Amino acid sequence: MSDSEKKIDLPFITAGEDIDVNEIMEYIEKRIEEKKNSGVLKQKEIDEIEDMELQPLPDFLEIPNVYEQHLFNDEIVKNYDPPTIELESDGGSGPKGLMKKIFRIIRKPLMPFIRSMVRPINNELKAQINMDRKYIHQFAAGIEYIKLLHNTSNNLIVELSKLKIEEELLKTKIKVLEDKMEFLENRERAIEKKLYQ
Amino acid sequence: MAIHQFLTSYSYGDAIGNEALEIRNYLREKGYKSEIFVLFYHPRYSDQVINYLEYDKYSSEENIVIYHFSIGSKITKKFLRIPDKKVIIYHNITPHHFFLDYHRILAKDCYKGRVELKSLSDKVDLALGDSEYNESELKEAGFKKTGVLPLVMNFEKFDAPAIPVFNDMFSDGKTNILYVGRIIPNKKVENVIRIFHLYNKYFNKNSRLFIVGENRGFERYYSALLNMVDKLKVKNIHFTGHIPEDELISYFKLADIYLHMSEHEGFCAPVPEGFFLNIPVIAYNEGAVKETMNKGGILLNKKEFLKTAALIDKIVLDKGLNEKILKTQKESLKKYFKNLTGKILLDHLNMFGI
Numbered sequence: 001m002s003d004s005e006k007k008i009d010l011p012f013i014t015a016g017e018d019i020d021v022n023e024i025m026e027y028i029e030k031r032i033e034e035k036k037n038s039g040v041l042k043q044k045e046i047d048e049i050e051d052m053e054l055q056p057l058p059d060f061l062e063i064p065n066v067y068e069q070h071l072f073n074d075e076i077v078k079n080y081d082p083p084t085i086e087l088e089s090d091g092g093s094g095p096k097g098l099m100k101k102i103f104r105i106i107r108k109p110l111m112p113f114i115r116s117m118v119r120p121i122n123n124e125l126k127a128q129i130n131m132d133r134k135y136i137h138q139f140a141a142g143i144e145y146i147k148l149l150h151n152t153s154n155n156l157i158v159e160l161s162k163l164k165i166e167e168e169l170l171k172t173k174i175k176v177l178e179d180k181m182e183f184l185e186n187r188e189r190a191i192e193k194k195l196y197q
Numbered sequence: 198m199a200i201h202q203f204l205t206s207y208s209y210g211d212a213i214g215n216e217a218l219e220i221r222n223y224l225r226e227k228g229y230k231s232e233i234f235v236l237f238y239h240p241r242y243s244d245q246v247i248n249y250l251e252y253d254k255y256s257s258e259e260n261i262v263i264y265h266f267s268i269g270s271k272i273t274k275k276f277l278r279i280p281d282k283k284v285i286i287y288h289n290i291t292p293h294h295f296f297l298d299y300h301r302i303l304a305k306d307c308y309k310g311r312v313e314l315k316s317l318s319d320k321v322d323l324a325l326g327d328s329e330y331n332e333s334e335l336k337e338a339g340f341k342k343t344g345v346l347p348l349v350m351n352f353e354k355f356d357a358p359a360i361p362v363f364n365d366m367f368s369d370g371k372t373n374i375l376y377v378g379r380i381i382p383n384k385k386v387e388n389v390i391r392i393f394h395l396y397n398k399y400f401n402k403n404s405r406l407f408i409v410g411e412n413r414g415f416e417r418y419y420s421a422l423l424n425m426v427d428k429l430k431v432k433n434i435h436f437t438g439h440i441p442e443d444e445l446i447s448y449f450k451l452a453d454i455y456l457h458m459s460e461h462e463g464f465c466a467p468v469p470e471g472f473f474l475n476i477p478v479i480a481y482n483e484g485a486v487k488e489t490m491n492k493g494g495i496l497l498n499k500k501e502f503l504k505t506a507a508l509i510d511k512i513v514l515d516k517g518l519n520e521k522i523l524k525t526q527k528e529s530l531k532k533y534f535k536n537l538t539g540k541i542l543l544d545h546l547n548m549f550g551i
Contacts, residue, residue: 010498013508014482016525019495019518027515028507035399046503049394052428054387054421056298172420176412179436190365 057165198551199230201255201281202263205270206237207246210411210439212348212466213265213288214238216327218245219349220263223539229551236272249275256281261549266290266317267463269309273317282549283321286346289331289463289485290314295383299418314338325545327464330485344545348464350533352473359447367451371433372404372513375452375476377445377467378459380412380419380436385481387425388458388500394431395506401513404433409448411439449474454509457481458500465489469533472526477512477519479505493529494522 015021035041202221207214217233224231234249249272260281264272267288276283290311296304318339325346326332335343367373374396376389386408393406412419426434437448455471455478462484469489471478478494480486490496497505512519543551
């Protein structure tokens with residue numbers, strides 16, 4: 001049986017033999033009942049106070065870098081499975097293959113004309129591919145740059161969060177100092193009063 | 198023969214450090230050579246203690262070393278490596294979960310401490326707990342030869358007069374409720390604030406709460422407490438921070454009720470101090486508190502804040518009950534006298550043929 005389970009069977013208070021615990025409990029119940037009946041004390045308010053939880057500031061050592069694992073996740077790279085692309089076959093057996101063969105035979109005499117129509121587009125595409133090859137490294141560097149920007153933004157957020165926490169802690173410290181100052185002023189006044197007496 | 202002591206930290210006003218000092222003085226009075234070796238210490242005690250790394254110069258198989266164990270630290274390794282006869286005084290280790298939200302490093306040290314305690318179980322000649330509760334934990338950890346050494350309480354310090362100006366500042370007819378202890382999560386200071394709020398709001402508007410204790414290192418917990426005070430809109434709560442001894446005495450002497458709601462205590466020194474200064478003590482029954490109260494004061498078995506507030510009201514208004522409580526406290530105090538503790542320690546050490 002745990003300690004908390006043991007306590008369930010115990011009375012609210014325990015005191016020395018000379019002390020009448022029952023009388024104390026009667027008084028407590030009576031006083032609470034009086035307050036409730038007079039409307040001063042509301043059970044809802046009591047429950048709220050009992051349930052109120054402390055809300056500590058987060059520890060800034062615990063603020064995680066949320067982007068890093070997504071941006072630089074080696075696992076994703078290792079486990080990357082490229083999609084398989086089905087290439088068009090040359091024909092094959094069956095009615096579909098036969099149709100393609102017929103279509104190719106009809107197209108054959110027209111090919112010089114088709115080529116002359118398509119050539120400028122082909123040239124353009126080739127030029128584009130050459131250009132892409134030339135600039136691919138710059139493009140890759142651009143991706144890295146975006147990653148860097150993301151990481152910088154994230155770090156800025158982390159640093160700002162830390163600063164916010166630090167600001168809250170400094171506020172607490174200022175409050176402590178204010179309290180101390182107030183106390184010392186009161187003390188000073190009391191001493192002065194005594195001196196002048 | 199020399200009887201030396203090892204201590205992890207001796208901070209200002211620290212009960213364990215003060216106990217080590219009392220033991221050292223008692224042992225010196227009895228003619229033994231005795232020094233205190235520490236890892237960390239407050240500059241104020243620099244002439245009273247020696248760095249633990251220098252212990253090799255003092256070490257001897259003839260010596261007895263008493264290690265005040267309350268947290269995991271580097272001293273444990275040193276303690277295990279010396280050839281001296283080994284005794285530990287276990288002051289209990291706060292369960293690490295209390296610190297997880299507020300102090301990760303301390304949580305780690307407390308966790309490590311419990312692991313170290315188990316590792317010490319078959320390597321020390323004698324293990325003493327400063328309460329039966331602590332002794333039971335030692336037995337649970339596997340220590341064979343155990344005993345109880347009540348914490349040395351120095352009540353002489355309370356013979357000093359209160360600071361007169363405090364009376365002028367706070368003798369305004371208000372009922373003063375007092376809590377003394379570090380502002381750390383296991384002490385559940387938030388529950389003291391909740392009870393005071395209910396008492397102040399529904400039973401006695403003319404009341405004040407003194408929260409006396411060190412908050413450094415636990416600023417986030419302290420800040421959460423201040424937020425709670427703001428949310429409850431409760432006034433008349435006075436956080437003093439760490440204060441010198443004469444001010445502590447003054448706060449004790451101003452108090453009408455001492456309230457302690459801690460959820461983990463290996464001993465709870467402010468309870469007998471409250472008894473000594475004739476302040477009715479209400480404390481929550483957890484850890485060694487019941488044993489420390491020794492049938493004195495009022496022990497709360499349940500965390501019912503409104504009822505506790507009404508209980509304070511009853512004790513403040515009923516002078517007869519107040520007197521009866523003080524009588525029980527006086528009776529229970531008898532077991533805490535310094536000479537008795539020193540004698541018990543020497544009785545335990547008799548097994549080494551001293």
